[in-house]
Amino acid sequence: MMSMKSAKTEKKGTILMHKYEIGKLLGQGTFAKVYHARNLKTGQIVAVKVIDKEKVMKVGLIDQIKREISVMRLIRHPNVVELYEVAKQFFFFAMEYVRGGEFFNKVSKGRLRESAARKYFHQLIASVDFYHSRGVYHRDLKPENILLDETGSLKVSDFGLSALFDTKRQDGLLHTMCGTPAYVAPEVKKREGTVKMQGSKEGRKGQLAIDAEIFEITPAFHVVQVTKKSGDTAEYWNFCDQGLKPSLKDIVWTLQGNEQQQVENQEINT
Structure with a gap:
């Protein structure tokens, strides 16, 4: 079983929780890496997000990680990336592997056909309406945080900056950090x-x-x-x-x- 000290220790072939075999690196950010992985028991392909524990604790983002996991546990929708399993220590979790990559890559290639744009819009609004009805607010929705599966359907991901209904104050506003500067209203x-x-x-x-x-x-x-x-x-x-x-x-x-x-x-x- 792998050490939970840092995401830096991950190598291809590492076994997590005696269950998931780590494959290639799919992407990485400041505080986490996402790997292609396989469930050894079922053969299911998943994406495993491994949090850099040292960096997260240093900048005090433990609550943000826990919030992301709590939000993903609340949501089961065809157009939202599904969470499968979380380690007790909250420093890695297995989720749905979405094969088509970022929606950003799709729209950056040029203007979409009207029929395709309408389909994507309907899927996006359906997912937003669903998690809003569960008291969840994404607050960093952008093309880079939307994935496409092999059938071309949207999957909303990365709820790290999301907020729950109970984070509202008496003024009705959400007071935790929010958004990416290039996309903020x-x-x-x-x-x-x-x-x-x-x-x-x-x-x-x-x-x-x-x-x-x-x-x-x-x-x-x-x-x-x-x-x-x-x-x-x-x-x-x-x-x-x-x-x-x-x-x-x-x-x-x-x-x-x-x-x-x-x-x-x-x-x-x-």
């Missing part, structure tokens, strides 16, 4: 501040209190997210529709049917 890049507003009179449920958070997308384009903190909901919507929006009509994006008309440099989210 621009509205999370820079926060300018918060403006707090309060009604001058007592309403049906006390004074109306509103926060307006301002985000800079570009120097010429900002997003303002307006949130009711206290007071009556009907009074809040009345303020937005009859007070806030009309007073800012010359500097916001407005919706007219299916068209979006840009007037200047701000958007109000209500």
Whole structure:
């Protein structure tokens, strides 16, 4: 049985847990290597992810590894890579071997045919809808983290940065690290501040209190997210529709049917 000290010790032919024979290296990152492997008892081909214990412990990512495993245990879906087995120490696990490689290699070769793009889109949305329904949020979904099997079906992988529903705080947001810089939505890049507003009179449920958070997308384009903190909901919507929006009509994006008309440099989210 192999030593669990480090992924650096892996060699072709090594036997893990008296069960999996290690084959060729399929890929590697900063903290882990993925190997082609064979179940000695059944002959099943699997992918074995071996974590570099020393590096992971040094930078304090044990909880992230445990979270990835917990998430994969929750999900059984045709378009998500399946987890088969985990070592007690959490430093390697066996999962479904997906033969077709990264989806990134597929899309980098050129534009997909409409029928193929539609098929992939449906599979991706089906998987996202499924794990969202289980309280799981991938948060690093990109072509490099999507694999293709031998039939051309998508398999979502790498849930290392994912979050579970119970990591939400009272503000409803996920506060653990998230995403790859090249794929992160621009509205999370820079926060300018918060403006707090309060009604001058007592309403049906006390004074109306509103926060307006301002985000800079570009120097010429900002997003303002307006949130009711206290007071009556009907009074809040009345303020937005009859007070806030009309007073800012010359500097916001407005919706007219299916068209979006840009007037200047701000958007109000209500």
